[in-house]
Amino acid sequence: MTFQVQTVVTKPFDGQQPGTSGLRKATKVFMQPNYTENFVQATLTALGDTLKGSTLVVGGDGRFYGKEATLKIIQMCAANGVIKVIVAQNGVMSTPAVSCVIRKYKTDGGIILTASHNPGGLNADFGIKFNIANGGPAPAGVTEKIFDLSKKINEYYICPALKPDIGTIGSQQYAIEGFGNFTVQIVDSVQDYSDFMKEIFDFPAIRKLLTDVAADGKRSFKVLVNALHGVVGPYVKNILCQELGMPEEDAVNCVPLEDFGGGHPDPNLTYASHLVDELKKGIHNFGAAFDGDGDRNMVLGKNGFFVSPCDSLAVIAANLESIPYFQKTGVKGYARSMPTSAAVDRVAKDKGVEMFEVPTGWKFFGNLMDAGRLSLCGEESFGTGSDHIRLAMWSE
Numbered sequence: 001m002t003f004q005v006q007t008v009v010t011k012p013f014d015g016q017q018p019g020t021s022g023l024r025k026a027t028k029v030f031m032q033p034n035y036t037e038n039f040v041q042a043t044l045t046a047l048g049d050t051l052k053g054s055t056l057v058v059g060g061d062g063r064f065y066g067k068e069a070t071l072k073i074i075q076m077c078a079a080n081g082v083i084k085v086i087v088a089q090n091g092v093m094s095t096p097a098v099s100c101v102i103r104k105y106k107t108d109g110g111i112i113l114t115a116s117h118n119p120g121g122l123n124a125d126f127g128i129k130f131n132i133a134n135g136g137p138a139p140a141g142v143t144e145k146i147f148d149l150s151k152k153i154n155e156y157y158i159c160p161a162l163k164p165d166i167g168t169i170g171s172q173q174y175a176i177e178g179f180g181n182f183t184v185q186i187v188d189s190v191q192d193y194s195d196f197m198k199e200i201f202d203f204p205a206i207r208k209l210l211t212d213v214a215a216d217g218k219r220s221f222k223v224l225v226n227a228l229h230g231v232v233g234p235y236v237k238n239i240l241c242q243e244l245g246m247p248e249e250d251a252v253n254c255v256p257l258e259d260f261g262g263g264h265p266d267p268n269l270t271y272a273s274h275l276v277d278e279l280k281k282g283i284h285n286f287g288a289a290f291d292g293d294g295d296r297n298m299v300l301g302k303n304g305f306f307v308s309p310c311d312s313l314a315v316i317a318a319n320l321e322s323i324p325y326f327q328k329t330g331v332k333g334y335a336r337s338m339p340t341s342a343a344v345d346r347v348a349k350d351k352g353v354e355m356f357e358v359p360t361g362w363k364f365f366g367n368l369m370d371a372g373r374l375s376l377c378g379e380e381s382f383g384t385g386s387d388h389i390r391l392a393m394w395s396e
Contacts, residue, residue: 001175002175002176002177003078003159003161003162003174003175003176003177004159004161004177005078005079005157005158005159005176005177005178005179006079006157006158006159006160007155007156007157008034008037008155008156008157008158009154009155010034010037010038010153010154010155010156011034011153011154012038012150012151012152012153013032013034013035013038013150016038016039016042016146016147016150016151017143017147017150018129018130018138018143018146018147019143020137020360020361020362020363021116021127021129021137021362022112022114022127022128022129022130022137023039023127023128023129024115024116024118024125024126024127025125025126025127026123026124026125026126027064027065027120027121027122027123027124027125027126028122028123029126030065030069030126030128031065034156036069036072036128037072037076037156037158038150038153038156039128039146039150040072040073040076040111040128040156041076041080041149041153041156041157042146042147042149042150042153043111043128043130043146044076044077044080044082045080045149046130046142046145046146046149047108047109050108051080051081051082052080052081052082052179053081053082053083054081054082054083054107054108054109055082055083055084055085055086055105055107055108056077056082056084056085056086056107056108056109056110056111057085057086057087057088057098057101057102057105057107057109057110057111057131058070058073058074058077058085058086058087058088058091058110058111058113059087059088059091059092059093059094059097059098059101059110059112059113059189060088060091060092060093060112060113060114060231060293061092061094061095061113061114061115061116061120061230061231061256061292061293061294062090062091062092062230062231062256062257062258063113063114063115063120063121063124063126063258063259063260063292064120064121064122064124064126064258064259065122065126066091066092066113066126066258067090067091067166069091069113069126069128070087070091070113070166071163071164071166072158073085073111073113074087074162074164074166074184075158075159075160075162076156076157076158076159077182078159078162078174078176078179078182079157079158079159079176080157081179082182083179083181083182083183084182084183084184084185085183085184085185086101086105086107086185086187087164087166087184087185087186087187088186088187088189089166089167089168089169089186089187089188089189090166090167090189091113091166092189092231092234092256093189093231094189094193094231094232094235094293094294094295095112095114095116095231095293095294095295096193096294096295096385097189097190097192097193097235097294098110098112098131098135099131099135099136100135100192100193100196101187101192101193102131102133102134102135103134103135104192104196106133107133108133109130109131109132109133109138110130110131110135111128111129111130111131112128112129112130112131112293113126113127113128114127114129114231114292114293115127115292116291116292116293116295116296117264117265117266117267117291117292117293117296118265118292119259119260119263119264119265120258120259120260120265120292121258121259121262124259130142130143130146134366134370136362136363136365136366136369136370137361137362137363137366138363139363139366139367140363159176159177162174162176164184164186165186166184166186167186168186169186169187169188170185170186171183171184171185171186172184172185172186189234190234190235190238190239193235194235194238194239194243196388197239198243199324199325200323200324200325200388201323201324201325202323202324203243203244206244207243207244207245209221210223210240210244210245210246211245219247221285221286222250222283222284222285222286223240223246223250223284223285223286223287223288224250224252224275224278224279224284224286224287224288225240225246225250225251225252225254225287225288225289225290226252226253226272226274226275226287226288226289226290227251227252227253227254227256227289227290228253228260228261228263228265228266228267228271228272228289228290228291228292229253229254229255229256229257229260229261229263229265230256230260230265230290230291230292230293230294231256231292231293231294232254232290232294233251233253233254233255233256234254234256235294236251236254237251237254250284252275260292265291265292266291266292266296267288267289267290267291267296267297267298267382268298268382269298269306272289272298275287275289275298275300276300276304276306277304279300279301279302279303279304279305280303280304282302282303284302285301285302286299286300286301286302287299287300287301287304288300291382295383295385296381296382296383297382297383297384298382299312308341309340309378309379309380309381309382309383309384310336310340310341310343310344310378310380311341311343312378312384313334313336313340313343313344313376313377313378313384314343314344314346314347316376316378316384317334317344317347317348317351317353317376318347318351320375320376325386325388326375326386329375329387330375331351331353331375331376332353332354332372332373332374332375332387333348333353333354333355333356333368333373333374333375333376334347334348334353334354334355334356334374334375334376334377335355335356335357335358335364335365335368335374335376335377335378336356336357336358336377336378336379337357337358337359337360337361337364337378337379337380337381338357338358338359338360339360339379339380340378340379340380341380344378354373356368356373356374360379360381362379362383362385365377365385369387374387375387
């Protein structure tokens with residue numbers, strides 16, 4: 001069976017200008033007829049000559065309207081000459097994991113369905129952003145091109161009869177009118193990222209820390225993690241629990257929900273106050289919470305001691321040589337956003353490492369990484385990352 005390409009007449013919507021983290025609007029705005037399709041078409045067209053025959057990754061944080069939008073993107077990729085899409089199972093994959101998959105399989109980019117730390121649901125927010133081939137957020141030149149195209153769009157292309165099963169891992173092959181073969185590859189949402197983390201960190205050492213038992217029969221170092229019902233939940237279960245031995249009972253709110261359980265998936269002292277309350281009991285030595293799409297984290301010490309993003313960046317920088325990945329690559333430099341405190345600057349001075357201050361926005365870190373001058377970076381809004389991918393990572 002050959003699937004027909006349908007050309008749909010449309011007209012521009014005002015305000016489809018991607019920001020630092022893509023286009024974010026109310027969910028109901030994206031659900032308007034042609035709204036999502038217009039923005040996706042503008043994004044695909046912005047790829048220019050690389051669009052036909054390209055491979056793209058599709059994933060998201062699992063929020064409401066994500067599955068519907070994932071299907072539309074697959075249908076439109078097929079109708080625009082994309083040769084293959086690598087899609088997260090059920091459309092759910094953390095933003096750092098999408099970056100990892102883009103880089104691992106050397107694709108031409110990826111479309112991520114997330115509004116980050118904004119609430120999810122019918123009456124909340126949705127978002128779409130594009131990451132380029134290096135795994136990082138689209139630079140200003142690309143987002144401006146997308147916006148320009150969105151202002152003059154008059155038609156988009158889609159294969160509405162194409163309905164792949166995004167819940168089953170494996171490859172599905174289709175024939176598309178005018179383009180030929182089209183592959184939809186459904187991949188495990190966690191596996192590639194988990195495998196990559198084993199190359200970055202010393203898993204045996206971390207497992208020993210998390211499983212050692214003291215003389216009183218209790219674990220020597222107890223960790224409590226709250227995923228806030230965001231996309232990080234399955235990664236916590238796979239990496240921290242299965243691979244590193246953290247008890248399942250210490251993995252809280254790890255089932256991703258379309259509305260994040262009615263909560264606000266923003267890992268801070270206000271929206272993750274229940275984690276702070278638990279840490280204050282003195283039972284756990286370390287606590288962490290993550291945002292909806294998994295690229296922000298809050299770190300707590302024993303008795304609920306809050307470690308600011310500025311300080312955690314400096315602590316990691318001071319101990320970066322302890323991580324196997326950096327033992328291999330060396331430490332090239334540190335960077336922080338302008339509003340982030342200068343704690344990491346002091347570490348850089350002490351270690352003789354190059355230090356950069358950049359405007360807010362992860363793409364500015366990516367430029368330095370691509371130039372081979374940056375190993376570790378962070379911003380005041382709870383994001384920490386390194387050059388192993390092009391986005392914030394959650395810090396194990």
